[in-house]
Amino acid sequence: MQINSSRGKTSRILLLIFIPILLIIGLNIYSKTVKNFFYTISCPFQKLLLRSGGNTSDFLGAIVRINNLESDNNKLFEEKQSLLAEIFTLENLKKENEDLRKALELNLQKDFKLVVSHIIEKDTAGSYILIDKGFSDGMEVNMPVIDQNRVLFGRVAEVYDNFSRISLITRADSVFDFKVQDFGTADASIETINQPGIYGVARGNGGSNLLFDLIPREEEIKKGDVLTTSNLQGVFPRDLLVGEIEVVKKEDTKPYQTGEIKPYFDLRSTQNLFVITNFK
Amino acid sequence: MAQYRFLVLFICFYLLSLIQGSFFVPLSISGVSPNFVLVLACLIFFFDSSHRYTSILAIIIGGFFLDLFSDVNFGVSILSLLIVYVFVKELLRVLRGIPRKYLVFYFMPIFVFCVILYDFLFGAFSLLFDRSTIISFGGYALGIKILFNLCFAIPSFYIFKKIADAKTCKSKGIR
Numbered sequence: 001m002q003i004n005s006s007r008g009k010t011s012r013i014l015l016l017i018f019i020p021i022l023l024i025i026g027l028n029i030y031s032k033t034v035k036n037f038f039y040t041i042s043c044p045f046q047k048l049l050l051r052s053g054g055n056t057s058d059f060l061g062a063i064v065r066i067n068n069l070e071s072d073n074n075k076l077f078e079e080k081q082s083l084l085a086e087i088f089t090l091e092n093l094k095k096e097n098e099d100l101r102k103a104l105e106l107n108l109q110k111d112f113k114l115v116v117s118h119i120i121e122k123d124t125a126g127s128y129i130l131i132d133k134g135f136s137d138g139m140e141v142n143m144p145v146i147d148q149n150r151v152l153f154g155r156v157a158e159v160y161d162n163f164s165r166i167s168l169i170t171r172a173d174s175v176f177d178f179k180v181q182d183f184g185t186a187d188a189s190i191e192t193i194n195q196p197g198i199y200g201v202a203r204g205n206g207g208s209n210l211l212f213d214l215i216p217r218e219e220e221i222k223k224g225d226v227l228t229t230s231n232l233q234g235v236f237p238r239d240l241l242v243g244e245i246e247v248v249k250k251e252d253t254k255p256y257q258t259g260e261i262k263p264y265f266d267l268r269s270t271q272n273l274f275v276i277t278n279f280k
Numbered sequence: 281m282a283q284y285r286f287l288v289l290f291i292c293f294y295l296l297s298l299i300q301g302s303f304f305v306p307l308s309i310s311g312v313s314p315n316f317v318l319v320l321a322c323l324i325f326f327f328d329s330s331h332r333y334t335s336i337l338a339i340i341i342g343g344f345f346l347d348l349f350s351d352v353n354f355g356v357s358i359l360s361l362l363i364v365y366v367f368v369k370e371l372l373r374v375l376r377g378i379p380r381k382y383l384v385f386y387f388m389p390i391f392v393f394c395v396i397l398y399d400f401l402f403g404a405f406s407l408l409f410d411r412s413t414i415i416s417f418g419g420y421a422l423g424i425k426i427l428f429n430l431c432f433a434i435p436s437f438y439i440f441k442k443i444a445d446a447k448t449c450k451s452k453g454i455r
Contacts, residue, residue, distance in 0.1 A: 020340060020358060027344070027354035038348055042298055049302035057306035121349060122305040128351050158351065165351055207311040207421050268306045
């Protein structure tokens with residue numbers, strides 16, 4: 001009787017061990033099919049929840065901002081004064097900007113072949129998002145992903161039948177080259193923008209952090225400098241907006257400057273993205 | 281009863297995965313969203329004194345949904361939750377006979393330990409399954425993760441406690 005009971009216990013333990021192992025192996029074999037199936041079912045709910053979350057975030061943000069209303073008001077008045085002063089300068093720069101716009105051909109459709117997609121999920125571990133376009137829509141691994149303002153989000157990391165997983169530029173394994181632009185300063189002109197420029201390497205640091213490296217010590221960079229992709233290594237097309245320099249670290253012992261980048265992409269307010277499908 | 285429990289857990293974990301992966305994305309702090317699946321799994325581990333079957337189901341179903349809505353291979357979260365479960369059970373065995381009045385003070389450090397352990401194991405198993413994965417563990421993100429999850433775990437703890445107390449009363453025939 002005791003032998004039967006101990007045999008039963010052993011077989012139960014073996015079942016408990018083997019069933020999950022078989023389950024894990026099976027799930028990994030049919031990983032893409034399983035994920036695509038569940039994403040298809042979840043897609044409408046996720047879109048709805050994502051939109052509701054965005055509305056809730058806006059509502060809570062408005063409540064938080066009520067306390068700062070007076071100081072915001074004063075700040076806006078000061079900004080208005082300084083903006084009025086800048087309008088005069090900007091009028092002169094307008095002509096130059098129009099030429100520059102033509103030169104850079106900011107019209108996205110002219111530059112790239114794009115596929116519009118919607119964000120439906122973000123991975124809890126961060127640095128990944130899921131979009132509702134997949135293999136059937138012509139998605140391929142490594143295609144760059146941007147928004148309507150030409151802001152770079154990342155690249156396609158995994159493609160399912162109807163969905164794709166996007167690896168954000170802030171992901172820890174993301175490395176790409178960039179060029180430092182000088183749009184922000186008052187003395188910026190077409191000549192300075194068109195100069196050979198300063199190049200560096202951006203590296204994701206997980207969460208919403210992006211770092212830069214390999215900018216020679218002698219180069220003059222500062223907080224607020226705009227960074228765009230450079231396509232030196234062919235990772236992304238050139239002139240996509242990456243972010244701006246937040247912190248510059250210059251050490252006597254190191255040949256290169258390092259620091260932090262404030263990425264321009266904003267997952268909170270973005271719902272639609274564009275995948276560049278004609279970039280190789 | 282077993283199928284019923286499976287169905288309830290499946291629906292609960294699925295809904296929580298959807299909520300944490302979509303609704304809470306815009307509400308994230310420094311890119312960190314709460315992990316409701318882990319919160320529910322930990323609560324089940326903590327309160328599931330006799331029915332180990334429920335905990336095993338929570339590991340498999342919870343782990344499945346965590347892996348489904350992330351970029352890792354299937355099995356990473358299941359194995360991580362399994363190890364977290366073993367540690368929780370061992371801790372509870374050592375701390376058996378806890379006065380129910382102070383149960384929450386035991387739950388909080390155990391839960392924090394679970395979040396840290398899960399985070400570490402998730403990174404380690406991700407690396408084991410896929411060598412190209414770059415893991416990031418610790419830092420201020422982990423602190424935010426702990427606080428964010430605790431905000432939801434503590435109220436949920438009282439709901440679970442109420443249910444557990446009601447069950448105990450029912451089984452003892454007390455009104």
